[in-house]
Amino acid sequence: MNSLTPFPGGTSASQVAFHRTELSVILSLYGRMVAAGEWRDYGISNLRDVAVFSVFRRTAENPLYKIEKRPALRLKQGMYAVIGMDGQVLKRGQDLKTVLRVLERKLIRPVE
Template sequence: MGTVTPFPAPGGPRPGQVGFDRAELGRILDLYGRMVAAGHWRDYAIRLERDVAMFAAFRRTAENPELRIEKRPALRNRQGMWALIGEQGVVLKRGHELALVLAPVERRLMKLVEN
């Protein structure tokens, strides 16, 4: 039988694991909730790895993610640790601040709500 690891792991995240802090996750989930209310997104996934934390938003569960928000702290001093990646894997926006990286999605949400 396998080993059962409690969630969340005692003592916080594993050493060397990248994750979202409370404010970052709150901002991302707020945007996700508004996109769900607009009828555009229906599911999400969070993936935490050694070098990257990802939030993926799906239109339908069985598809590729329409959008991925990635946090890579190793790129903090270069082009920025935040990236907005489209469905085809193309980097749509990269930056040092989460709010600026999420701006294109916020604008699209405004267009969805107006229609």
């Protein structure tokens, strides 16, 4: 029996998760959006193929945005993606900071 297997006789199912440095970048943006009154809650899901950071305006709603990390797409379209409420991919790429810029534009408002 393998000592690393959580269940005897089962196989270890690895999960995709955000690294501490990735979470630092995401939470920095999250803090600025909370301060601006745009976002109020978040959730993190670590699944077998994807890690998802979901952003909510209110807790009981569907997420406004999902920030996904899919390592399987690392060599193709890029492993990071920002997905809108309607499921549309707003930005995809290799660099998390570059991908998150699509959300930072929401902070910039015209001065009247």
